[in-house]
Amino acid sequence: MLLTSEIFTAPAASIRADGAHLFWSGNPPKSLADSLAEFGQTAPVLVCETEDGPSLVAGHSRLALLAAAGQPVLARLVEAEDDADKGRLYLADNGHRVMDDSMRLAALEYFAPLLDRAELESDILPRLGVRPTSKDAGFLLAWLDLEPEWRALLAAGNVPLAAAGPLARMTAEDRNAARPLFAALSWSRSNGVNVLTWLFETARMSASPVAEVMDRAGMNAALGQGLSPKDAIARLTACARQVRHPELGRLQARYAEAAAEITAGTRWRMAQPDNFETGSSELSVQVKTPEQLSRAARELTELAESPAWGKLWDLGSGNE
Amino acid sequence: MSKRLPSHLRRIGRVFVDRSMLDSPMARRVRDRLAGTDQADIPWTVVEPDQDRVEFTDGDAQALYLKEYKGKFLRFCPGTRAYHCCGYRIIHIGENCPMACSYCILQAYFQDRVLKIWANQDALFTELGNAFGADRNTRYRVGTGEFTDSLALEHLTGYSRDLIGFLENYDNVVLELKSKVVDLTWMNATTRTDRVLPAWSLNAPFINEHEEFRVSTLRERLEAARTCAQAGFRVCLHFDPIIHYPGWKEGYGEIIDLIFDYVTPDQVAYMSLGSFRCMPQLTPIIERNFPDTTYIYNEFVPGLDGKARLLRPLRVEQFTFMVDRLRKHGMDEQLYFCMESSEVWNQVFGFAPKDIGGLGNRLMDRAFGEK
Numbered sequence: 001m002l003l004t005s006e007i008f009t010a011p012a013a014s015i016r017a018d019g020a021h022l023f024w025s026g027n028p029p030k031s032l033a034d035s036l037a038e039f040g041q042t043a044p045v046l047v048c049e050t051e052d053g054p055s056l057v058a059g060h061s062r063l064a065l066l067a068a069a070g071q072p073v074l075a076r077l078v079e080a081e082d083d084a085d086k087g088r089l090y091l092a093d094n095g096h097r098v099m100d101d102s103m104r105l106a107a108l109e110y111f112a113p114l115l116d117r118a119e120l121e122s123d124i125l126p127r128l129g130v131r132p133t134s135k136d137a138g139f140l141l142a143w144l145d146l147e148p149e150w151r152a153l154l155a156a157g158n159v160p161l162a163a164a165g166p167l168a169r170m171t172a173e174d175r176n177a178a179r180p181l182f183a184a185l186s187w188s189r190s191n192g193v194n195v196l197t198w199l200f201e202t203a204r205m206s207a208s209p210v211a212e213v214m215d216r217a218g219m220n221a222a223l224g225q226g227l228s229p230k231d232a233i234a235r236l237t238a239c240a241r242q243v244r245h246p247e248l249g250r251l252q253a254r255y256a257e258a259a260a261e262i263t264a265g266t267r268w269r270m271a272q273p274d275n276f277e278t279g280s281s282e283l284s285v286q287v288k289t290p291e292q293l294s295r296a297a298r299e300l301t302e303l304a305e306s307p308a309w310g311k312l313w314d315l316g317s318g319n320e
Numbered sequence: 321m322s323k324r325l326p327s328h329l330r331r332i333g334r335v336f337v338d339r340s341m342l343d344s345p346m347a348r349r350v351r352d353r354l355a356g357t358d359q360a361d362i363p364w365t366v367v368e369p370d371q372d373r374v375e376f377t378d379g380d381a382q383a384l385y386l387k388e389y390k391g392k393f394l395r396f397c398p399g400t401r402a403y404h405c406c407g408y409r410i411i412h413i414g415e416n417c418p419m420a421c422s423y424c425i426l427q428a429y430f431q432d433r434v435l436k437i438w439a440n441q442d443a444l445f446t447e448l449g450n451a452f453g454a455d456r457n458t459r460y461r462v463g464t465g466e467f468t469d470s471l472a473l474e475h476l477t478g479y480s481r482d483l484i485g486f487l488e489n490y491d492n493v494v495l496e497l498k499s500k501v502v503d504l505t506w507m508n509a510t511t512r513t514d515r516v517l518p519a520w521s522l523n524a525p526f527i528n529e530h531e532e533f534r535v536s537t538l539r540e541r542l543e544a545a546r547t548c549a550q551a552g553f554r555v556c557l558h559f560d561p562i563i564h565y566p567g568w569k570e571g572y573g574e575i576i577d578l579i580f581d582y583v584t585p586d587q588v589a590y591m592s593l594g595s596f597r598c599m600p601q602l603t604p605i606i607e608r609n610f611p612d613t614t615y616i617y618n619e620f621v622p623g624l625d626g627k628a629r630l631l632r633p634l635r636v637e638q639f640t641f642m643v644d645r646l647r648k649h650g651m652d653e654q655l656y657f658c659m660e661s662s663e664v665w666n667q668v669f670g671f672a673p674k675d676i677g678g679l680g681n682r683l684m685d686r687a688f689g690e691k
Contacts (some may be wrong), residue, residue, distance in 0.1 A: 204616035245619050247631050275621035276632050278663055317667050318636035 006077040010054060012067035015047055016076065017056040021086040023110045024094060024103055028061035030319050041243040042306050046093060048086070051235065057086050058093030058202055084114040091127045102155035104128045105143050109151075112144050139164040147172065149179060158182045160189040166196035175204060177211035181219070181236060185229050191237050198244035217243035251316055258315075261308040266299040267292070276316030322358045326475055328418045328501055328534040331433075334362045335382030336374045338388045338439070342366060346439040346477060347386050353476050374434055380417055382433040384476070389438035393447045396464065400623035403659040405674045406592065407680030408496070410466045411448065413479050414438055417469045419500060420533040422610035423561050426467070428602045435468075437477055445486050452490045460490075461687045465498030465519070474503040481506040484516055491515070494687040496556055500535040502544040507551060514689055517589050518548045519556035522579070524571025527563050531613060538575060542582040549587040557583075560594030560658050562638055563615045564630055569641060576645045577608065585650040590686045593642060594658030595635045597627045624661070632664065637669045653691060656683065 017025075027319065035042070045059025052272050056063055057078055066073050080086045087110050095105075111124050120141065120238070121132040143151060153159045159182045167175055178199060181187075202217075203210045214220055217239040227235060242249040252272070259270035259281075263302035271282045283300070287293045324330065335354075337347050354360050367374055367385075376383040389579065394411050399405025414437040416430045438444060452460060464470045474480050480497055484506055487493050497506070498519040510516055520541040523531075528538050536544075543557045557579065562572070596615065598606075603616050623629035630638075639657070646655060656679060657665060662672040673679040685691045 055642045201617035207614070245631075247619050247633060248621065251631075251633070255691045274624060277621070277624050277629070277661065317663065318633040318640070 001045075002079045004077045004079060008075055008077070009072045010047075010075055012063055012071065012073045015045070015056050015063060015073060016050070016052060017060055017063055019055060019057070019086060020110060021083060021090050022056065022058075023090070023106045024058050024097070025060035028065050033065050036062070036069070041066065041071075041074050044074040046078050046089060047075045048078050048080045049166065058090045067277050083112070084111065087111055087114070087125075088127070091124075091277045093182040095127075099129060101140070101161040102151075102157075104130065104140055105151060105154060108140055108144055129200070136161060144193040147175065150175065153179070153182045156186075158184075158186050160187060160192045162193050163187075163196055164190050166193060166200045168195075170200055170203075174200070174210035177209065177214060180223060185233055185236075187233060191233055195237055195240040202240075202244045213243060230239040231275070248275070255315055258308045258311040262303050262312075264305055267296055268299060268303060272315075279313050279316060281312060322360065323356055325354075325357050325359055327505075328472060329475060330359070331380060331382045331418065332359060332384050332435070332476075333362055333378055334376060334383040336367050336376070336383055336385040336387075336434070337361060338367050338386065339369055340388045341386050341439040344386070344439045344441075344509065346437065346441060349478055350384065350386060350437075350476050353478075356587055362514060364477070376432065376434050380433070382435055384473070385434050385436045386439040387436050388440045389443070391400075393438070393444045394451050394462070395466075396640055399659060400625035403661055404657065404665065405680050406656065406658060406683050407461075408683070409460055409462045411444075411462050411464050411483065411495075412438070412446070412467060413464050413483070414473070415467045418472050419469065419535050420609075421500070421535070422531040422606055422613045423563070423596055423598070425598060425602060427605050427609060427661075428599060429467070431605075435473060437473060437479065441479075441482060448486070449487070452487075452493050456490075456492050458492060459684055460493045461496070461684050462493060463496035463498055463519075465496070469499050469501065470497040470519075471499035471503040471506075474505060478505070481509045484509045487515065488512060496687070498556070498558065500532065500541070502536045502540050504544060504547060505688045507548070507553075513552035517556050517687060518545065518553055519558060520545055521558045521560065521572065522573060522575055523559065523561075524565075524568060526565065526567060526571045531563070531610070531615075538578065542579060546582040549583050554587055554650065555583060555591040556589050556591065558594075558658075559642065560592055561596035562593060563596050563641070564618050564634055564638060565615050566636065572638070572642055573645055576642060576649065580649045585652075588651070588654045589689075590654045590656060590683055591646070592606060592656055592658040593639060594660075595630050595638065597623065597629045597659065599627055603628065625659075635660075636664060636667050639664065643668055653682070 024108070041062060045062050046057040047054040048057050054075065057080060063073055078089060079087060087107070091107065107128055108120060108124065111120055115124065121137065124139070125132050125137050130140060137162045145153065146164065146167055150159065154161065170178070178196060181195065182192070199210050199213055202213045206213065219236055219239045222235045222239055223230065255272050263270055268283055268285045271284070273280055273282045285296045287296055325332070335350065341347055344418070346442055354362065374383070391412070396410055397405055397408055397410055414435070415644065416435045417424065417426050418435055433481040464483070470480055487495055488510055494515050494517060496517040496519050498521065500521050522538060522541065525538060545557065548555050559572070606613055606616055619631040619634060620628040621631055629635070641656060655669070665672045673682070676682050682691070
């Protein structure tokens with residue numbers, strides 16, 4: 001592939017702009033429109049010769065804005081040997097853009113049929129600002145094998161890139177069952193990955209489909225309750241955690257109940273520090289004055305007498 | 321017609337040998353024992369002194385590496401302070417295992433297919449002699465089954481037989497040979513049946529069938545235990561890892577009952593019970609190597625030592641069931657937990673290690689036949 005020294009002016013309408021390599025084309029940014037209005041075209045678009053005339057290789061926004069303004073286009077001729085070269089040139093010309101995960105995935109989707117997996121890793125990922133050995137590299141490549149509906153959810157910002165990990169391990173049927181969780185809710189990385197991982201692992205452990213696990217966890221019912229997005233995600237996450245860790249959830253609930261009873265009306269807080277490996281409790285209090293310290297000491301003496309402690313000592317022993 | 325090696329050794333497709341070990345007794349023995357088998361022609365590669373490491377990749381083939389080991393041969397078990405360790409000492413004879421068990425920590429320790437054997441046995445025996453001979457009143461309970469299976473390579477190396485012969489002169493040492501295969505060729509190397517403890521790992525039949533590959537069957541292991549017991553040895557049996565899977569009660573009940581068709585409680589020196597636990601980095605390795613394995617998705621939480629452990633009430637439930645069943649068969653003081661907390665000891669046994677003078681002392685006494 002060569003960037004030639006041939007630069008020419010052509011009517012915008014004479015340049016075809018329908019190549020698949022224009023994978024980030026979209027609405028031109030206002031800043032570019034303002035720049036063109038103030039200074040005119042500062043850099044030529046890239047085109048290659050085809051039997052049907054010049055075809056755009058890079059510069060879609062410039063071409064669209066100049067076409068709308070009825071202005072001719074300054075173009076530089078390139079000799080692209082194949083579609084992969086066109087894609088590389090497009091990336092080079094758009095290297096200044098701030099990329100998000102959906103843009104990276106769109107680029108990989110373009111290159112995937114043209115290059116083998118090793119070339120995608122060694123050649124394309126670095127052009128997208130991704131180290132081939134990084135976790136994100138693995139996630140991006142995993143996304144290539146997921147259904148278009150899921151990729152649309154990534155583009156919409158509803159599902160995090162890292163969700164490719166658990167999604168790739170699910171069957172298509174299980175992914176299909178989980179998709180409604182992401183249709184209208186935008187999930188953080190940790191919540192999204194956790195919920196999908198918990199669903200996958202519970203389904204594997206119980207040898208049942210994800211749809212059944214979701215139903216058992218009450219997630220389908222939670223989706224239909226009309227909760228705010230924040231509350232819905234909190235509820236769904238809690239449901240998935242509970243179905244994945246039912247016994248731990250039971251212990252935590254019993255602990256929280258007893259701890260609330262013990263510390264009621266005091267400034268003390270209680271926590272179980274080691275996932276019930278021992279019967280330990282941690283008590284903490286914040287004080288800022290000698291009076292608060294005295295009061296906390298009195299409260300501690302009083303709460304030590306609470307009968308609710310009896311519910312805690314054996315919690316996790318299997319003998320409670 | 322050439323003989324075949326035992327099934328767990330048939331993947332060995334190459335032998336590496338350090339230049340300095342090329343004429344060692346171990347190298348000669350391995351060469352002799354391969355001769356006449358259908359693996360007689362596998363290539364040998366000499367590892368030069370300046371070579372950092374051996375790399376071997378050939379499908380699912382394995383390599384045997386006869387190495388001059390420069391480290392310590394006698395070690396402490398890598399237990400943690402958060403849980404009670406049995407305190408046995410490790411005689412380090414090699415690393416890695418030719419069998420494939422989904423739960424095995426060696427997958428994380430040694431992420432290759434190279435089975436290492438420390439071929440400089442003279443150095444090993446010198447170190448052991450210095451340690452064991454320094455004070456003949458100091459007792460040692462030692463084993464070789466920590467970083468490898470004690471008997472998996474015995475057919476080729478005769479290592480345990482050599483070790484038993486060496487320890488014949490050390491009345492203060494009891495050697496445990498822990499394995500999942502049956503190789504009893506070492507038996508006639510000793511007159512001290514009271515100083516060698518042949519040991520086999522046991523598990524529920526479902527786990528044996530679905531999670532342990534290229535190993536002897538449970539009945540074969542128990543038959544071997546019976547053979548040893550009839551010859552005057554006391555045996556050890558180990559339930560580790562105990563795995564919480566659907567149907568575990570029936571499975572562990574069945575194997576516990578089966579044990580006593582082969583041996584009696586008085587023929588068992590001791591028996592450990594240990595719940596599956598692992599470093600967090602082992603889980604993705606299991607997922608990759610054993611995609612059908614599902615027990616890893618049970619309720620595991622970070623333990624006091626940072627390893628993933630089954631939630632305590634689930635462990636206690638399993639332990640209680642198994643201990644009750646074992647006690648009905650007459651087992652009592654033989655039983656102990658591998659790497660468990662005082663809480664679990666108390667909940668299941670009704671006492672903690674400190675109440676019996678310490679776990680290490682209890683097992684030392686039992687190993688030497690004093691209790």
